[in-house]
Amino acid sequence: MVDATAPEERRNLSNPEDCSREARRILQDNDRGGYTVPSPALYPFQWNWDSCFVALGWATFDEARAWQEIESLFNAQWPDGMVPHIAFHREDSGYFPGPDVWGTESLWDGSLAVQTSGISDPPVAASIALKLWRGARDRDQAQAAAERLYPKLLAWHRWFHSARDPQSDGMVAILHPWESGRDNSPDWDAALNPVPTDGLPPFERRDLDRIDADQRPRHDQYNRYLSLILSLKGAGYEPKAAYDASPFKMVDIGTLSILRRADRDLRHLAEDLGHKDDLAELQDWEARGDAALDRLWDEQAGVFRSYDLSAEAMSDSATSASFLPLYAGNPGPERTARLVEVLQRWTERTAYPLPSFDPGDSRFDRLRYWRGPTWGIVNYMIAEGLSENGHGEWAARLARSTADLVRQSGFWEYFDPISGRGLGGDRFTWTAAMWLAWAKHFAED
Ligand code: GLC
Secondary structure, three states, X not given: OOOXXXXXXXXXXXXXXXXXXXXXHHHHHOEOOOOEOOEOOOEOOEEHHHHHHHHHHHHOOOHHHHHHHHHHHHOOOOOOOXXXXXXXXXXXXXXXXXXXXHOOOOHHHHOOOOEEOOOOOOOXXXXXXXXXXXXXXXXXXXXXXXXXXXXHHHHHHHHHHHHOOOXXXXXXXXXXXXXXXXXXXXXXXXXXXXXXXXXXXXXXXXXXXXXXXXHOOOHHHHHHHHHXXXXXXXXXXXXXXXXXXOOOOEEOHHHHHHHHHHHHHHHHXXXXXXXXXXXXXXXXXXXXXXXXHHHXXXXXXXXXXXXXXXXXXXXXXXXXXXXXXXXXXXXXXXXXXXXXXXXXXXXXXXXXXXXXXXXXXOOOOOOOHHHOOEOHHHHHHHHHHHHHOOOHHHHHXXXXXXHHHHHHHOOOOEEOOOOOOEEOOOOOHHHHHXXXXXXXXXOOO
């Protein structure tokens, strides 16, 4: 398989200063002028939540570029408020499914500024924007950027709370596993089973040209991913028609938690900027989010789970997203303590936490994408939640684990939680950003 960095060019990453230099270089190398691609060969476009995390990395050495990263993402926003998970700013045949498959070009009378996918992504943008805003050194620049972004963020959140929660009970749905950002998590296995795959047009995956098949989703899953896209496209991506037509409707505990925190952070931004008229609406969303999170607690297992709205059943998996309600806000001391017990069990089995899936489950796969490996961005969010809920020691442990992974193996997309080996794409942008914005502060001598 192709390794983006020839061994002789590899920096010595055991020294934190060298790591930071290399991380900045990765951001600069993957910069396409206003937006950063996650990995030039594997993911050659702008990805939604990647760009938000990456903005935190830019902010450590170029604040203007950090704001630009988020603003370029919102240039791809749809008129109904949806912010797509991919913005195809330029042509590149190296990725499947490209814009021809999504077929969004003719939507909105062809008025979209950029070609895009037709699904969304976990809405971390408001939480990242609040961090940039509160930490900004250039206040005038921050004021102008935050004012421009605020109405766009609000429109996106409104889209989630209407298009994806038609009952208005807080059970906000995703209609495709990719909307969770955790593409092939075992969370989706049961819900994907009934998705029809007959009569699909032939297609060629491009990811396997670059990455070993044992680190990527299986073919039967890819068939279902494509089938779901075609069902949404068949509904013209019209929110109600798409929701009704989709055979896949999950309340993802990850997306729900991220949205819950983002609603709160958007309210803080509204307060800071003086948008008082929006506060009641934002508070209403927060209350609905709390009610939905409460429904997803599994008292017996001591974790939160995702929920399949079509089958009316809880997911049978505990994944790294089961801990994201800590990031959402405050699950309360008892539930927090139960979550920490599970965290303890998982870390006893993995030298480099946090695995994306329960290492005690027979389906655990230490190499395969979201079915076992450790991801820096997930560690970052869970660590934020742990430290805000009185578990600073655990937060530091996840940060140190992330720093160790980078220093030992490099800036990989994800890592084997048992050996620490780097997996997926190398010189990966969000891993570099997480080093700069967070993990480097916990690197030990
Ligand atoms: C994969 C990941 C997703 C990420 C994208 C680009 O699809 O599952 O979370 O946004 O790659 O890095």
